[in-house]
Amino acid sequence: MTTAANTAPPASVNQRSRKMLACTAEATAYQKAFGQELRRRVVEDREPYAIVQADTPHELFHAMDIPIVTNQWWSAYISAKQLSTRYFDKLVEAGYPANSCKYCSLGLACSVANESETAPWGGLPTPTVMVARLTCDCIQQVFGQWANLLGSEFFPMEAPAWTDKDPQWFAHSRDEWRRVYQPDRIAHMVAEMQDLIALLENRTGRKFDEGKFHHLMEQINVQEGYIWEAAQAIGKARPCPVSIAEQMPNTMIPQWHRGSDWAVAHAKKFRDEVLERIATGQGTSGNEKLRLMWIGAGVWHDPGFYQALEESLGAVFVWSMYMPFAGPAYIRELQGSPMEALASRVASMNETLHLPPWMNGWMVAEAQRCGIDACVLLLPPDNRLSQSGTKLTALALEDAGVPVLMIDADMVDAKIWDHDRMVGMVADFLREKGLAQ
């Protein structure tokens, strides 16, 4: 089931993906402008800001109008400028062994390199605070050392044990979130968020406005409701109206700005375009015969990979986690307790995506909902978080009748990615399973 792919010859030229939705270009343009605006606020205006992990409560910062630089976004920005190898080499020169998992440490590496001439934005100024949830053993080391280096303060958040394990969590996350995410875990997360709010008020002089926060949480429900509605429609529609290469930016870019007027409006626009395409029978491929599921972070350095087998085999990637996850991960009936509702979201994001029984329980249900014929699952050899839960998920999918191809490749390493070889591997797998000629 596992196929080694990291001894590939030099990568063939990657393909661009076809974009069909008007709103995709709008989302990308918005994000680009946002990057410039963020730079202005953080670097030029020297506003207080925070560096945060993706799975932390961004909503608190949004409600206080404190800009945030998300570690994962910053890493992608550094990578896009082809600087990751340079900075990871600097990390080794500074005495850090090269075996450390690199998923969350590129920002630290950039700060260790301390090269204002190469660093994006000339490097980051000192943030007011740095926030990470302790999901792996290493992250407290990475953020702790990064905070020391930048002269900032590290605010770690616990990832408490979750003993009440409901594999059908996604079916109850909207209304029964107190039970599903465990009351004591929610209470603990609320206590930490209150400490964080106090720290932010203290350091920035900005006040946390309960009313604004409540409104933001309601708007997030509206926004993610549109995405959820579109995801449900995509699951039922034949052919699939939108490729995963377009599902992703139209979900994730608004999610970085969740609850803002733009994000809500964009989610609605996206939903409308999806429904319109379904109503008029437009598919991402004119030849859909096989519906594929992609598990893992996206191969964004080669988005054309996802569409490469549409013509020849009618194999269409219709599912990746980003869009369908938005509903169960984000939508919460507030029940008069927006802080608790947010806590239930933050206390579960990582676990439901990376640990059994939540990860496999959800993915099997999604495969069934979307009529999936086969699954391609990325198993990055050097990434602890992305690996976690994958083998049990593959087994669960196969038990449910969905054949799985596990690709042993490091998602962030474009150097070892070979478009033709990867496409060939998926084609061989589909033929082997009797799904394609």
Next chain:
Amino acid sequence: MIALAGPNLPHELLAAAGKHGGAIALGLDQPTPRAQQWLESKFAPHAFALVESWAAGAYDHLDAVLFSRADDTSQRLYYYLCELQRRGLLAGPRPLIFDVGKIPRTSSRDLTVAAVRRLAGELGVGDAALEAAIVAGNRARAGQPGGSPSGPVCLLHGTPPPDRRLHQVIEAAGFAASGLTMEELWLSPGPAVAEGTGDPAAALGTQLHARQQGARSFADPAAFIRQSVETAGASAVVLWRIEEDEAQTWQFPAEQRALAELGLPTLVLTRTDWQARDGAPAAIAEFLAGVAR
């Protein structure tokens, strides 16, 4: 009985329940085909032996196995084993997790105290029994043979090894070896627990929350290694970390700076094999042969 499968666990509580089953036996030299079907490569090496032994029924005599949130492999194993049992792929004892928090903050201390109370409730241990176990534990700590060895000491610091094979290399070179194996780390009781507080669960939770050893400790690595050198009376240090250790490996630069300041002869071995099937034993022997005794 309840066996331990991780660091920073509440020994006094298990003792009070009469259920302390010691560290789980791993059987490190066996092939692990079943475990490899289920576990990804980033699990610490001992995880594969543990799951394979579990699948072979080696732990069927136990009531439960207690995992710890103070270690990534330990906490992930808890979820994996629960799932394998739910799906009928494994039988054996009940996996339990002890929700120890390590962040130096009141809410994390409270979380740990709550975990002690929860487990005490499950095991039917009342305050009086827990207090008595704390007193007995403190007495046992005080009775530990103390004093420093007569010869020179080499500190083995970094990843806790599976057994004393590296210690034996150090001893063969004429040094006493200081440094815990993984099993010793799991069984280490830590500093004394406060007695007579009227709330023994809070006293035990506070001690567990503050303990400095382990992958999720917030202790300053430079201060910790200096303290370890001093406590051991070490005149040489082997800093040994395995390939899979991706957490404390971040502490290398700080540790090396601290050791350089102390001016001690130091051998740094990174990305090594946990079972020392690489050149580590020979490198340690050669290093110590060149250190004045």
